Every structure is written in C-alpha cells, then in structure tokens.
Amino acid sequence: MLFDRADQKQEPGLKLIMALIAGSFSAAAFGFIATKVSLENEFLKIFGEEFFKILFAILIMEIFRRRFTSPADGLIYGFSIGLGFAMFENLFYLVSVFELAEFGDTFWLTFQGRFWTSLLLHGVTTAIFGLFYASAFLFATVHKEQRESPLRVFFIPPNWKQFLQILTLHVTRRHILFANQKTIRGHFARAVLMEGLICAVIFHTIFNLALNYSHPEISFFMAIGGLLFCVNKAREIGKD
Numbered sequence: 001m002l003f004d005r006a007d008q009k010q011e012p013g014l015k016l017i018m019a020l021i022a023g024s025f026s027a028a029a030f031g032f033i034a035t036k037v038s039l040e041n042e043f044l045k046i047f048g049e050e051f052f053k054i055l056f057a058i059l060i061m062e063i064f065r066r067r068f069t070s071p072a073d074g075l076i077y078g079f080s081i082g083l084g085f086a087m088f089e090n091l092f093y094l095v096s097v098f099e100l101a102e103f104g105d106t107f108w109l110t111f112q113g114r115f116w117t118s119l120l121l122h123g124v125t126t127a128i129f130g131l132f133y134a135s136a137f138l139f140a141t142v143h144k145e146q147r148e149s150p151l152r153v154f155f156i157p158p159n160w161k162q163f164l165q166i167l168t169l170h171v172t173r174r175h176i177l178f179a180n181q182k183t184i185r186g187h188f189a190r191a192v193l194m195e196g197l198i199c200a201v202i203f204h205t206i207f208n209l210a211l212n213y214s215h216p217e218i219s220f221f222m223a224i225g226g227l228l229f230c231v232n233k234a235r236e237i238g239k240d
Contacts, residue, residue, distance in 0.1 A: 015067070016080045019060050023084020023126070026056035031092065046208060049085070050200045053126045057081045058150050061133055071134040075230050078130020079123045086122035090115070117219045121207050124226035125200040131176065131233065132196025136189040150193065162191040171195050 030052040039045055061068070061077050068074065097110045137150060158166060165171070171192050203226065210218035 015064055019077050019080035020084035022056045022060045023053065023081035024088040026052045027085040027088035042208065043205065046204045047201055050125060050197060050204060053081060053085050054129050054197055057126055057129060061130065062150060068134055071131050074130035074134025075127045075233060079127040079230065082123035082126030086119045090118060117223050120223035120227050121204065124223065124230060125204050127230045128203065129196040129200050132192050136192035156190055158190050158194060162188050165191050166195045166198060169195060172199055
C-alpha cells in the first residue's frame with residue numbers, strides 16, 4: 001500500500017490482489033515445470049523464474065491496461081505480481097524447513113532471511129520489468145503504432161540492430177536510470193521488453209551470487225536499494 005501511493009494515485013485493492021494471485025500462479029507453474037524437467041542449473045532457474053513472472057505480468061497488465069496512465073503503474077502492478085511469486089515460493093520453503101526442524105532456529109532464520117531478501121527481490125525484479133512494459137506501450141514505440149500484442153512482440157526474435165541495443169542496455173542507460181520516462185520514443189517494443197527481462201535476470205543473478213558466496217548483507221542492501229529505487233521512480237513519475 002505504501003508503494004502504491006508513491007505515484008500519488010491509489011490503485012483499487014482488488015486489482016492489486018488479483019495481481020498478487022497471478023504472481024502465486026506463476027510460481028506454481030514454474031515449480032511444476034522445474035520439477036518435471038529436474039531443473040538444477042542455477043542460471044536457468046533464475047531465468048525461468050523471471051520468465052514465468054513476466055508472462056503472468058504481461059497477462060495481468062494487459063487486462064488492466066486501461067488503468068495505466070504512466071510507467072509508475074507498471075512498477076506497482078509488477079511489484080504486486082513479484083510479491084505473489086515470493087509469497088508462494090517462501091511458503092513452499094518454510095513448509096519444507098518445518099518438516100525437518102519444526103519451529104526451531106533453522107525455521108526462524110529461514111523465515112527472516114527470505115522475508116528481508118527473497119520477498120523484496122521478486123517484487124523489485126518484476127517491478128523493473130513492469131517499468132519497461134509500461135514505457136514500451138504507453139509511449140510512441142514502433143510496435144505500439146502497429147498495435148502489436150505484447151505477447152506476440154515478446155516471442156518474436158529481435159533483429160540485429162535491436163539485439164545490439166538490448167546487449168548494451170540502451171533503454172536502461174538512456175531512458176530508465178537517468179532520464180524522464182516520457183523520452184522513450186521510437187524504440188521497438190520488442191527490444192524494450194527483452195531488455196526489461198535481461199535487467200531483471202541480471203539483478204536476480206547478482207543477488208543470488210552474493211548469497212552463494214556468503215555475503216547476505218550484499219543481497220539485503222540490493223533488495224532494499226532496488227525497492228527504494230522503484231519507489232523513488234514511481235514518485236518522480238507521479239509528479240510529472
């Protein structure tokens with residue numbers, strides 16, 4: 001609710017709850033497929049989690065597209081979907097730990113760790129994609145003029161020029177981090193969406209590497225820093 005009010009516009013609670021539920025379904029869908037194929041590779045797990053969250057994020061944001069008046073709306077709905085994913089995933093982990101240690105030290109350490117890191121991580125990474133999504137389809141990107149569906153755009157491979165823009169994080173550097181969102185014009189929506197996915201995967205990968213190399217403090221500050229960035233971005237856009 002605090003995040004929702006950052007852009008000075010309140011979204012209906014029911015719609016945000018629907019986004020939360022959609023995020024939970026994305027976690028369930030990814031977990032089912034990951035179990036069926038015995039997915040063990042760390043990077044593929046990260047990519048799979050972000051990919052499934054983004055598929056459900058596109059679905060929800062398309063349903064509520066009429067409510068989008070600024071990129072801040074993409075941040076808010078993306079964050080809600082990410083929280084839904086984290087809620088389901090954390091519940092799964094906590095049940096597994098409880099079966100082994102009940103309400104012992106291990107359970108409460110897992111609870112605290114996932115609450116302060118994983119919960120915010122999934123919210124932030126999907127909010128980042130939501131920012132790219134809203135930027136691509138609210139403003140004059142090339143495919144908006146052609147009225148292409150975001151799902152169709154997302155599954156069509158980029159051409160060489162678009163690929164170079166994605167690889168160099170062109171939209172991130174020029175229009176997301178250091179400039180007002182309304183300057184994002186003339187880009188291919190396909191490239192913008194792909195770059196949003198890549199940024200989410202990069203953030204998630206660095207977060208996991210810090211945990212794997214026993215630096216949870218880095219992961220914690222990344223999660224908090226990402227949250228503050230998204231809230232500040234929503235506030236900035238809300239003032240425009």
